[in-house]
Amino acid sequence: MEPLISARNIKKYFKVKEGILKAVDGISFDIYPGETFGLVGESGCGKSTTGRTITRLIEPTEGEMYFEGENIFEISESELRKRRRDFQFIFQDPYASLDPRMTIEEIVAEPLEIYGVYKDADQRREEVIELLNLVGLSEEHGSRFPHEFSGGQRQRVGVARALALRPKFIVCDEPISALDVSIQAQVINILIDLQDKMNLTYLFIAHDLSMVKYISDRVGVMYLGNMMEVAKSEELYSNPLHPYTIALLSAIPIADPKVQKEKKRIILKGEVPSPIDPPDRCPFADRCPRAEDMCRQSKPEFKEVTQGHFVACHLVK
Ligand SMILES: Nc1ncnc2c1ncn2[C@@H]1O[C@H](COP(=O)(O)OP(=O)(O)OP(=O)(O)O)[C@@H](O)[C@H]1O
């Protein structure tokens, strides 16, 4: 199967007064049609910047980003505008991303409005009701305002809005992190259900591995602007290869208390280093329990070690 998305050597640097901040420093990955690709890593490692760069919400510093075979980093603004319909965003904070002065109906209909999809008010209304129904809301919710809704309901509105233009690809940037644990599963289940119904492909961003495990077909682990490991979910959880992934997994509590007791939690020493003018070496070297001299001398290549299992580590052969 051809990937829907092929991101190649994506870089996004920001000029800051201290130097060059390398938010995303040359990452590559594919996402296949109908798949959920989970992207995890600590705060500040470049997950959101990756999502924004590959959809060209911000301009890339370098790289190639193929969407259905077309490099969207090279197309003109007007072509990009047409393409944008195919990719949408769902954000972490549904409250901040919904205009408080607009009714739910107006919010959900806005993308249709912008793209001039429905000229006729009745037709537009029908479409909005259908979208609300898709996310488990009903017609009468349409006339209300965001503040009248719970966090979970607001996120449903955010999902309905993202679906309005029938996109192919959705970047879900920590869509459940701000929600109560009891609501998180509901929103996840809606996303999974919609994926089947509407043949959607997701980039699903989250802080920790436990959250992406359930929803992701494959997972990428980022650290300091770099992709450290990519594998199928089961493979990543059962056979993690990168010392950073192993450390992250050791922090996930296991439901079985006996196993939990025997499990050794790896506490990483030190802090995440600065992404400003980073030295040319393994970004994890300073905190890695297994680091050797060569790890401080050059940056390891991101390579496929077994079929579909990629890792950037000098110590993994
Ligand atoms: N517009 C900007 N100008 C300068 N630096 C930026 C800008 N946007 C992001 N950064 C920096 O880029 C790095 C990556 O940020 P990003 O928001 O992508 O991380 P993240 O992995 O999404 O973190 P979080 O989990 O907290 O959302 C951080 O060091 C951040 O401070």
Ligand SMILES: [Mg+2]
């Ligand atoms: Mg983020």
